[in-house]
Amino acid sequence: MSITIKKIAELSNVSRGTVDRVIHNRGGVSEENRKKIEYIIKKYNYKSNRHAQGLVNSKKTFRVGVVINNIGNEFFDYVLEGLMYEANKSSNINLIIKNFKGYDEEKQIEAIDSIMKENIQALIINPFNTKKVIEKLSQIKIPIVLMNNDIDIEKLAFVGCDYYNSGQLSGDIANIALPSGGNVAIIVGSYKIRGHVERIEGFKDAFKSKGKQVQTFENQDDDEQSYLLTKDIILSNGYDLIYYAAAGISGGLKAIAETGSKIKVITVDETKAVRKALAEGKILATITQQPYKQGSRSLQIVRDYLVYNSKPLDVQNMTGNRVHLKNMKFPVEK
Amino acid sequence: MSITIKKIAELSNVSRGTVDRVIHNRGGVSEENRKKIEYIIKKYNYKSNRHAQGLVNSKKTFRVGVVINNIGNEFFDYVLEGLMYEANKSSNINLIIKNFKGYDEEKQIEAIDSIMKENIQALIINPFNTKKVIEKLSQIKIPIVLMNNDIDIEKLAFVGCDYYNSGQLSGDIANIALPSGGNVAIIVGSYKIRGHVERIEGFKDAFKSKGKQVQTFENQDDDEQSYLLTKDIILSNGYDLIYYAAAGISGGLKAIAETGSKIKVITVDETKAVRKALAEGKILATITQQPYKQGSRSLQIVRDYLVYNSKPLDVQNMTGNRVHLKNMKFPVEK
DNA sequence: CTGAAAGCGCTTACAG
DNA sequence: CTGAAAGCGCTTACAG
Numbered sequence: 001m002s003i004t005i006k007k008i009a010e011l012s013n014v015s016r017g018t019v020d021r022v023i024h025n026r027g028g029v030s031e032e033n034r035k036k037i038e039y040i041i042k043k044y045n046y047k048s049n050r051h052a053q054g055l056v057n058s059k060k061t062f063r064v065g066v067v068i069n070n071i072g073n074e075f076f077d078y079v080l081e082g083l084m085y086e087a088n089k090s091s092n093i094n095l096i097i098k099n100f101k102g103y104d105e106e107k108q109i110e111a112i113d114s115i116m117k118e119n120i121q122a123l124i125i126n127p128f129n130t131k132k133v134i135e136k137l138s139q140i141k142i143p144i145v146l147m148n149n150d151i152d153i154e155k156l157a158f159v160g161c162d163y164y165n166s167g168q169l170s171g172d173i174a175n176i177a178l179p180s181g182g183n184v185a186i187i188v189g190s191y192k193i194r195g196h197v198e199r200i201e202g203f204k205d206a207f208k209s210k211g212k213q214v215q216t217f218e219n220q221d222d223d224e225q226s227y228l229l230t231k232d233i234i235l236s237n238g239y240d241l242i243y244y245a246a247a248g249i250s251g252g253l254k255a256i257a258e259t260g261s262k263i264k265v266i267t268v269d270e271t272k273a274v275r276k277a278l279a280e281g282k283i284l285a286t287i288t289q290q291p292y293k294q295g296s297r298s299l300q301i302v303r304d305y306l307v308y309n310s311k312p313l314d315v316q317n318m319t320g321n322r323v324h325l326k327n328m329k330f331p332v333e334k
Numbered sequence: 335m336s337i338t339i340k341k342i343a344e345l346s347n348v349s350r351g352t353v354d355r356v357i358h359n360r361g362g363v364s365e366e367n368r369k370k371i372e373y374i375i376k377k378y379n380y381k382s383n384r385h386a387q388g389l390v391n392s393k394k395t396f397r398v399g400v401v402i403n404n405i406g407n408e409f410f411d412y413v414l415e416g417l418m419y420e421a422n423k424s425s426n427i428n429l430i431i432k433n434f435k436g437y438d439e440e441k442q443i444e445a446i447d448s449i450m451k452e453n454i455q456a457l458i459i460n461p462f463n464t465k466k467v468i469e470k471l472s473q474i475k476i477p478i479v480l481m482n483n484d485i486d487i488e489k490l491a492f493v494g495c496d497y498y499n500s501g502q503l504s505g506d507i508a509n510i511a512l513p514s515g516g517n518v519a520i521i522v523g524s525y526k527i528r529g530h531v532e533r534i535e536g537f538k539d540a541f542k543s544k545g546k547q548v549q550t551f552e553n554q555d556d557d558e559q560s561y562l563l564t565k566d567i568i569l570s571n572g573y574d575l576i577y578y579a580a581a582g583i584s585g586g587l588k589a590i591a592e593t594g595s596k597i598k599v600i601t602v603d604e605t606k607a608v609r610k611a612l613a614e615g616k617i618l619a620t621i622t623q624q625p626y627k628q629g630s631r632s633l634q635i636v637r638d639y640l641v642y643n644s645k646p647l648d649v650q651n652m653t654g655n656r657v658h659l660k661n662m663k664f665p666v667e668k
Numbered sequence: 669c670t671g672a673a674a675g676c677g678c679t680t681a682c683a684g
Numbered sequence: 685c686t687g688a689a690a691g692c693g694c695t696t697a698c699a700g
Contacts, residue, residue: 002425004677015687020679051388052677055692058385091336101514131606165663172659177510206661249690320667323657325506327540329499333654338693349671354695362669386693389676 003044011044012036012042017121024309053308062093062306064299065120067111068147071101074271075291079147083124089123091302094228096120099103103221105130114175127151134255143305145298149195150316159298159317161289163195166321169185169200170243170266173285174207177264181210183241185233189221189246195296199268201311211237230255230298234263244268253277262266290319293333337378345369345378346635357382358643387642396427396640399409399454401445402481405435405547408605409625415479416629417458424637430454437555439464446470456636461485463528477639479632483529490639493632495623497529500655501536504577504600506566507619507657508541511598515544516574519567523555523580525533533579533602546574557585568597578602587611603659610659625651627667 005023009016021029022037023046029037038045049264060252066083070076080099087095096118098111105128112133115123124145127133134153137144143156150158158178174184186203188196199218207214217233219226226248233239241264244252250273257264267274267286277283297317337355343350348367355363356371363371374380384580400417404410410550414433421429430452432445449457458479461467468487471478477490484492492645508518520537522530541548544668551567553560560582567573568589575598578586584607590597601608601620611617631651638644 005679006677009546016678017687018685021686024679030685033685049389049392049677051385051392052692053676053679054385055383055389056679057695058692162663165661168661171660172661173510177509177513179511202661262653264676281509321663323659323662325503325657326509327499327506327536328657329496329500329655335677339694339695350694351696352669352673355670358695368670383693386676387695389693390695394677551681 002047002049004049005046006091007253008037008040008044011040023059027147048309050308054318057307058092061117062090062122062227062303063120063122064093064095064302064306065115065118066095066097066106066117067123067125068097068099069102069108070099071127073101075269076148078291079126079193079295082292082297083299084295085292086299090307092307093303096261103128105132109136112140116140121306122156124298124302127153128167143302145301147294147298155315156319157298157301157315159319161294161319161321164202165200166268166287166289167199167204167245167322168206169202169287169322170199170245170268170285171203171206172212172242173258173266174241174264177284178240181208181212183212183238184209184214184241184243185239186214186216186243186245187219187226187229187248187250187252187268189297191216192220193246203243203245212240215239216299219246219248219251221247224255226251226278231259234259234261240264241266249274253282256282278324278328281326284325286324288322288324290322290333293319336381336383339380341375342371342378342380345374351435368418379438379550382484382643384642388631389400392426394426396404396424396456396637397452398427398429398448398640399452399457400429400431400433401442401449401457401459402433402443403436403460404429404433407435409603410482412625413460413629416626416631417633418629419626420461420630420633420637424641426480427633427637437462439466442467443470446474449535450474455640456490458632458636461487477636479635480629481632489649491632491635491646491649491651493628493635493653495628495655497532498536500621500623501533501538502540502581503536503621503655503657504533504579504602505537505540505621507600508537508575508577508598511618512574515546517546517572518543518548518575518577519573520548520579521553521560521563521582522550522584523582524552525550527580530580537577537579547572549573553580553582553585555581557582560585560646560668561589565593568593568595574598575600583608587616590616612658612662620658622658624656624658624667660661 005016008019019037021050022034043201068080070077070080086091089218098115100107101110122143126147126149129151137153145156146158148160167281177229186200191197204214219229230252244267265283267283268289270286274286301312339350339353342353353371358370379652384430402410404414421427432449434441435447443464456477460483462479471487479490480492482494520534525531538548551563553563564586578601583601599617601617604620604622608620635646
């Protein structure tokens with residue numbers, strides 16, 4: 001049981017209001033009193049009572065902005081679902097959502113501008129890693145939580161996965177599937193995207209090709225390009241396994257189905273198409289990154305900050321990489 | 335924002351105390367008032383405010399009993415660790431722990447008898463599935479949470495994994511490792527233990543032997559027996575893979591190391607020995623069941639009941655089965 | 669069987 | 685710059 005504000009007030013011969021002012025840096029406290037109170041707080045290791053704060057704040061209303069490009073993107077639909085599920089637990093948290101389709105930086109800038117007019121107290125965003133977005137977000141004074149993609153700005157937290165480790169796990173599966181090594185094709189969206197490159201590195205570090213080749217390709221996250229690329233790879237007849245380390249998986253699966261190839265496949269994430277292919281035995285395994293939890297955890301962090309006045313222990317909040325196999329049971333973790 | 339007790343009191347023309355009596359079935363309320371109040375509660379879908387209850391209860395102290403056979407059993411050490419971690423979050427929850435070694439039912443009965451004298455308000459236990467234990471636990475009036483092993487008694491909750499699915503996932507890995515099928519030896523502790531049999535069934539249902547054999551063996555959860563059994567299996571030269579579906583894994587690994595066999599291995603759970611063998615490439619994969627979370631979740635359920643007066647949505651609380659590979663990152667989920 | 673009052677640990681106006 | 689009082693939604697004695 002920690003010390004209380006009342007007790008601190010008594011020990012420092014001031015009122016509870018003054019203690020409250022010091023604790024929350026509200027200003028308007030004499031230098032002398034501030035020092036005295038801060039001393040007591042430290043000495044007795046004061047921790048505010050979560051229940052008391054929650055009770056007081058239960059009549060307030062908090063507006064939280066969300067900028068997310070989930071339209072036409074199943075992965076981010078799950079992220080948003082987790083976010084909304086968690087928000088619904090608190091009747092006093094209102095979500096203001098600006099969503100759009102694709103990776104056009106102008107659209108994201110527009111969404112940010114528009115949401116900042118909504119009088120929100122915190123922003124949750126899946127940010128694009130461009131100069132303009134970084135500049136824009138750096139201007140913002142309210143706390144920001146970055147989801148899925150980390151960029152170099154000041155933030156309350158980042159919530160996302162370890163891409164390198166995701167790649168390693170794919171390499172582990174490849175080792176089980178190809179004990180004598182093999183030729184592997186890795187397909188990512190673009191070498192410009194950090195997460196994609198990290199997955200390639202992780203795979204290469206973990207996989208033992210035993211003298212054979214690991215080749216990498218780009219499909220621009222596009223199903224059509226992925227389809228054509230996969231056909232080439234299969235027709236070349238030189239590969240034992242394809243690792244799809246980003247989007248464009250259904251395009252690739254289509255090519256495999258059409259050619260009737262029995263090539264081994266490892267993927268990332270878990271869209272409906274992936275789940276179906278996994279169930280049919282067309283994919284060995286897929287490495288997922290808890291999308292649902294990326295959303296729910298982000299909102300938890302914002303709530304802890306707004307309602308309970310507490311920051312996450314670490315700015316980096318990693319979601320786990322999960323190996324999903326044919327018989328993996330759901331539902332997903334929230 | 336739900337309706338409050340104050341509001342219910344106004345609407346039913348009684349005091350808040352009387353509403354409280356009805357909500358908590360404390361008795362001593364006239365039939366008429368009870369009905370009126372219950373009607374209002376239902377009509378406005380009253381939900382108690384967690385913060386208010388927590389605040390009131392923050393001065394109370396709760397004693398929670400734990401009976402666990404973690405001595406000399408690394409798996410249950412993790413379970414207990416999760417339990418204690420979660421308990422430490424609440425300064426008003428005290429854990430009374432009775433732990434012992436092994437699976438002797440007399441020792442468990444003794445631990446239960448002794449802990450029931452400790453004036454505890456809830457019991458968390460990993461129960462043995464024997465007649466005597468069932469009888470003993472059936473007498474107990476305080477809420478009980480069963481961890482890891484479910485038995486047929488009235489309980490607040492069961493927290494544990496889906497053993498059948500764990501077996502299925504092992505079968506999935508075996509399919510990746512043995513694409514042309516193979517002869518598999520499954521070693522469990524005893525066919526009398528439900529979880530062991532369920533893992534066998536799950537494996538058999540998922541694995542495609544393609545005409546080859548799946549044989550099962552018992553090692554009585556004993557490393558020495560496991561060692562001898564494994565030697566026999568290896569020397570018989572007829573097997574492609576061993577699936578250790580229970581304890582006795584280090585004994586088995588020792589036999590494999592001594593014979594220098596390259597046989598493929600799948601295990602369950604993650605003791606230090608397993609982690610080491612996984613890192614060295616001697617085990618393909620191990621299927622874990624979130625032991626840490628089995629402990630923390632059990633305590634959460636007890637706390638929700640004692641402090642917040644709320645029961646889990648479902649008596650069955652399943653922890654997830656995780657596929658851990660060579661490069662799986664830690665720490666474990668709490 | 670019932671109600672009025674005090675209190676849990678905070679924050680929020682308000683008055684000075 | 686400071687304090688006294690009220691209130692958040694509950695539960696707990698206590699009095700009748």
